[in-house]
Amino acid sequence: MILEIFLLIAVSSLGAFFFGKHLAQSRLALAPVGGLSDRAHSLPGYHGYFAAWLVGLAGFAVAALGLAYPKLFNGGLLLALFVAAVGGGFAFSYRQIGAGFRARIQVERFVKGALLLCSGVAVLTTFGIVFSLVFESLRFFEQVPLLDFLTGLQWSPQTALREDQAGQSGAFGAVPIFTGTFMITAVAMFVAAPIGLLIAIYLSEYATKRTRAIVKPFVEILAGVPTVVYGFFALLTVGPAIRGFAEGFGFSVPTQSAIAAGSVMGVMIIPFISSLSDDVINAVPQTLRDGSYALGATKSETMTNVIFPAALPGIIGALLLGVSRAIGETMIVVMAAGRAANLTGNPFEAVTTVTVQIVSLLTGDQEFDSAKTLAAFALGLVLFVLTLVLNVIALLIVRKYRERYE
Amino acid sequence: MVMAETNVVRADGIFQPVLPKGDVVDMAKKRREPDAEKAKFACRDVRVFYGASEALHGIDMEIANSGVTALIGPSGCGKSTFLRVFNRMNDTIPNARVTGDILMDGEDIYGKKVDPVLLRARVGMVFQKPNPFPKSIYDNVAYGPRIHGLAVSNSELDYIVEKSLKRAGLWDEVKDRLKESGTGLSGGQQQRLVIARAIAVSPEVILMDEPASALDPIATAKLEELIDELKEKYCILIVTHSMAQAARVSQRTAFFHLGDLVEYDDTQSIFTNPKDQRTQDYITGRTG
Amino acid sequence: MSAFESIHQSDRAVKRMTRRRGQELRFRLFGLGAVIAAMVVLAWLTISLVGTGYTAFYQHHMTLEVFLDEAVLDPTGERNAENLRKANFRKIIQEAIYARFPEVSERRQKSALFKIVSASGATNQVRQMAYANPALVGRTLTLSVPTSDDVDQLLKGYIDRDAPEKRRKISNQQIVWVDALKATGEIKSQFNWTFFTGVDSRDPELAGIAGAVVGSLMALAVAFVVSVPAGVGAAVYLEEFAPQNRFTDFIEININNLAAVPSIVFGLLGLAVFLNFFGMPRSAPLVGGLVLALMTLPTVIIATRAALRSVSPSIIDGALSLGASHTQAVFHHKVPLAAPGILTGSIIGMAQALGETAPLLMIGMVAFVTEIPSGLTEPASALPVQIFLWSDSAERAWAERTSAAIIVLLMVLVTMNALAIFLRTRLERRW
Numbered sequence A: 001m002i003l004e005i006f007l008l009i010a011v012s013s014l015g016a017f018f019f020g021k022h023l024a025q026s027r028l029a030l031a032p033v034g035g036l037s038d039r040a041h042s043l044p045g046y047h048g049y050f051a052a053w054l055v056g057l058a059g060f061a062v063a064a065l066g067l068a069y070p071k072l073f074n075g076g077l078l079l080a081l082f083v084a085a086v087g088g089g090f091a092f093s094y095r096q097i098g099a100g101f102r103a104r105i106q107v108e109r110f111v112k113g114a115l116l117l118c119s120g121v122a123v124l125t126t127f128g129i130v131f132s133l134v135f136e137s138l139r140f141f142e143q144v145p146l147l148d149f150l151t152g153l154q155w156s157p158q159t160a161l162r163e164d165q166a167g168q169s170g171a172f173g174a175v176p177i178f179t180g181t182f183m184i185t186a187v188a189m190f191v192a193a194p195i196g197l198l199i200a201i202y203l204s205e206y207a208t209k210r211t212r213a214i215v216k217p218f219v220e221i222l223a224g225v226p227t228v229v230y231g232f233f234a235l236l237t238v239g240p241a242i243r244g245f246a247e248g249f250g251f252s253v254p255t256q257s258a259i260a261a262g263s264v265m266g267v268m269i270i271p272f273i274s275s276l277s278d279d280v281i282n283a284v285p286q287t288l289r290d291g292s293y294a295l296g297a298t299k300s301e302t303m304t305n306v307i308f309p310a311a312l313p314g315i316i317g318a319l320l321l322g323v324s325r326a327i328g329e330t331m332i333v334v335m336a337a338g339r340a341a342n343l344t345g346n347p348f349e350a351v352t353t354v355t356v357q358i359v360s361l362l363t364g365d366q367e368f369d370s371a372k373t374l375a376a377f378a379l380g381l382v383l384f385v386l387t388l389v390l391n392v393i394a395l396l397i398v399r400k401y402r403e404r405y406e
Numbered sequence B: 001m002v003m004a005e006t007n008v009v010r011a012d013g014i015f016q017p018v019l020p021k022g023d024v025v026d027m028a029k030k031r032r033e034p035d036a037e038k039a040k041f042a043c044r045d046v047r048v049f050y051g052a053s054e055a056l057h058g059i060d061m062e063i064a065n066s067g068v069t070a071l072i073g074p075s076g077c078g079k080s081t082f083l084r085v086f087n088r089m090n091d092t093i094p095n096a097r098v099t100g101d102i103l104m105d106g107e108d109i110y111g112k113k114v115d116p117v118l119l120r121a122r123v124g125m126v127f128q129k130p131n132p133f134p135k136s137i138y139d140n141v142a143y144g145p146r147i148h149g150l151a152v153s154n155s156e157l158d159y160i161v162e163k164s165l166k167r168a169g170l171w172d173e174v175k176d177r178l179k180e181s182g183t184g185l186s187g188g189q190q191q192r193l194v195i196a197r198a199i200a201v202s203p204e205v206i207l208m209d210e211p212a213s214a215l216d217p218i219a220t221a222k223l224e225e226l227i228d229e230l231k232e233k234y235c236i237l238i239v240t241h242s243m244a245q246a247a248r249v250s251q252r253t254a255f256f257h258l259g260d261l262v263e264y265d266d267t268q269s270i271f272t273n274p275k276d277q278r279t280q281d282y283i284t285g286r287t288g
Numbered sequence C: 001m002s003a004f005e006s007i008h009q010s011d012r013a014v015k016r017m018t019r020r021r022g023q024e025l026r027f028r029l030f031g032l033g034a035v036i037a038a039m040v041v042l043a044w045l046t047i048s049l050v051g052t053g054y055t056a057f058y059q060h061h062m063t064l065e066v067f068l069d070e071a072v073l074d075p076t077g078e079r080n081a082e083n084l085r086k087a088n089f090r091k092i093i094q095e096a097i098y099a100r101f102p103e104v105s106e107r108r109q110k111s112a113l114f115k116i117v118s119a120s121g122a123t124n125q126v127r128q129m130a131y132a133n134p135a136l137v138g139r140t141l142t143l144s145v146p147t148s149d150d151v152d153q154l155l156k157g158y159i160d161r162d163a164p165e166k167r168r169k170i171s172n173q174q175i176v177w178v179d180a181l182k183a184t185g186e187i188k189s190q191f192n193w194t195f196f197t198g199v200d201s202r203d204p205e206l207a208g209i210a211g212a213v214v215g216s217l218m219a220l221a222v223a224f225v226v227s228v229p230a231g232v233g234a235a236v237y238l239e240e241f242a243p244q245n246r247f248t249d250f251i252e253i254n255i256n257n258l259a260a261v262p263s264i265v266f267g268l269l270g271l272a273v274f275l276n277f278f279g280m281p282r283s284a285p286l287v288g289g290l291v292l293a294l295m296t297l298p299t300v301i302i303a304t305r306a307a308l309r310s311v312s313p314s315i316i317d318g319a320l321s322l323g324a325s326h327t328q329a330v331f332h333h334k335v336p337l338a339a340p341g342i343l344t345g346s347i348i349g350m351a352q353a354l355g356e357t358a359p360l361l362m363i364g365m366v367a368f369v370t371e372i373p374s375g376l377t378e379p380a381s382a383l384p385v386q387i388f389l390w391s392d393s394a395e396r397a398w399a400e401r402t403s404a405a406i407i408v409l410l411m412v413l414v415t416m417n418a419l420a421i422f423l424r425t426r427l428e429r430r431w
């Protein structure tokens, strides 16, 4: 149905283009040829575009009306409206087109409007995210007090499904989820921060051009691997490897653990940190390096005493972006961290995260209004706010830093 | 063992931590005298290549143990390249290659056993644009002594910093703001700061690549005064585009042209009685 | 040693230098170690996936003489579709296997014998043939049917023959039969076409990725059609037409932040807005594509803006001086010159969308779909989601297929990225 409507609009629009163009050709041919001011303002093609835009927009408006109020406008009425609108478009073009008509200006106005609309999509998306998260979260907090959610120590959303238990305190205490998230993030950063930074340092200060050209793409491959692949890798290989390793030392670790998910996530984050740090390290002016070398400093001394402190704000920004990635990452933890909401400080146990809970609350059958599904949106809101704040801080730091050396 | 070594250094009379003010012990004087007449550097057929292109075409030159030697010549003739030969800064440019012999006190500084890091501690450098580190004034000056372990105590480090800043003529201007950032100083002050930074390492030689080009006339005059004082204790090589500056501060002048050393003589003779036509054209402003 | 030494040549300085050189070397080795560590993990990842997955590309089939017994299938002899649908094809297959081993008579033994072939695989195969051509009933056919996944795993060497029989999925007797069939060439391994042409299934030996691939392609097509024009349009507007004011600043900040919003949040958006508010169908590639489009929008915008910025602004001046309008200058000169960069950015955005899983889970593209989706609003899965679903099953046969699906996904991604790099170097700056 929708497809047919679009096809109809497209055909009318195309027809209008040729109509306008031919009309303009014949009318412009009759226009007096002479000085600058007498010449036709726009090429015939633009008159065609003008007619096409006009007809297309008119058709679109009617279609939107029909989609928005299917009860009021349907069948014959809609078709009549459509024909009238498209016909109106043709008629208006017929009257306007001529030597004196500034078709190009009008067309360019249409184009700019369309481009502005495109930019609006990004804004609409943000609004959509904010509104849907806030709206559903508010409904959740009608059932579960905000304070209980933020400070409660027990998370067992399943029990809340039953009428009499809905909203009972304790069932939706998100603290174990937050601690799980932070533990996995900590493990990931523990892996990614040193390795990412050292790679950046090695590539920018020590590696030859050739080595750099070879190594850099390989490191970046790590960023392009889909997270579901990392998740499977953690589940299939890393988890069992860690378990086997731990058994060698005589204690048992489940295959799904914070350490398995966190370390694999760390690998995923390495390229973010290394390429961002590489950028900031390279932005430190060469004159500072020269100054340090000329005093008889070694490369490592120059790095740790001069370049690193100078690049520190940018590096902190990079690390914050890494943290934000880790918090928002979903598939690795869903597959490799487990689902049990353990309140534990031991990375060798299974923990759960905000993203894991969102997934497990929303997959499978569910009624949309239950506290259980709404809880997912409350967690989503927490996630969104957290990553947003981290990103804004990181971007501010990095921007400040760039200004310093530009 | 460690104590003994420390004593060796002190026996040189280099560092005396607590001294009455005004009685600054000269850290370079004593070692300057024994071979004052001999050449500090001797260059034989020095060539520098950037990739395949040769920027210096076989330079033979001796540089005296004290005093100021000026390198002049039109832009792109290889002055900076030649200057960077002496502290092996060319090593940090990926495609640069140096051939020939450069002897410092009779020792080949490109020899296998020479560590460029230690060489650079002995041969300081001041760049065209002042490049203080984004650290405090104190830390800028203390950086060199720290990495080379020149001070065994904090008071000794304070002392070195103070002495170096004094010698660079900056002490009075910054003594109350040593903890402030070095990048907050004026251009002229920054340039003197990096000179203090270089002096603090106790080098024997100071290389200066157009040190006054970013300074106004007053700051330049101050800098020239400083060079005049420093030349007593250090062997100084200076690249300059100002004939007047070369005439004012140097004892000997070398004129470079398109990668060749054209003429090298007492500054006096070069400016009054150049032997080569190209030199004459350059100093009278007909080329350049 | 010359008569006088600098402090930098003293014994102490030389000793210190040895230590400093050690530090330098250690620092450098740390850096190198980090690089090597990253490479090792990448290699480990590749090896473990390829090592587990390559065996999924071939599969063991058994040649069977199948007698389409009229008495079983169509006792009334009418040969109509109704009768054939109800017919017991399973019995046909069973009889075929029992006929191959006439010496087996005990019931338990017979049932074990039947487990050599894939029950539903073989049954379906015969049923399809009979449907297509009812005249086959009453004849004897020589067919190649898939073996069960346990037999397949045994022959691929993943079942330990020395393990105690109880802890094995396959009995000693079955091993004897299978080895005999293998020796006579009745069981052969062949390229696993089913993996590429099949859809999801409960039986690993019948499962394929075709459904998921088609679902992914549909979602990707929607994402491309929405996100590339909108992204390029937004970028052109912001870079070339936008006035410098609060509103455009706001859009800028918006886009930068959108780029860092976790993908799962886009899934929540899709669930709340597309499914619940607009009432679009669950599990549909259309919705998946829209969500992915919004997710990749910032990538496309940022890449396009960078590409536009890298074109010299003098191009615009040149065009304006010839009497072109600003819009003409932008669309006739600047955008075409930026096209390689825009294309590269779009491909990279699409690669990102292709590998994304989390938002698709939110809008229900995790259903068990056993048909190749035929339209944008039909229930569908997607390749990464299929990987996620399969990864849940612990059996070796599933791990093998999961890895194989990952290999396919990674190959496509590598191709896309290589294409992006190729286009960028090939098309760039030919003016």
Ligand SMILES: Nc1ncnc2c1ncn2[C@@H]1O[C@H](COP(=O)(O)OP(=O)(O)OP(=O)(O)O)[C@@H](O)[C@H]1O
Pocket: B050, B055, B074, B075, B076, B077, B078, B079, B080, B081, B082, B093
């Ligand atoms: N890093 C480099 N790579 C390649 N060529 C270089 C490099 N540095 C200098 N050159 C070349 O070597 C030659 C000498 O350069 P150099 O910087 O020594 O000249 P200069 O005399 O110091 O000039 P100026 O007075 O402008 O500072 C020039 O032709 C220059 O282009």
Ligand SMILES: [Mg+2]
Pocket: B079, B080, B081, B209
């Ligand atoms: Mg120079």
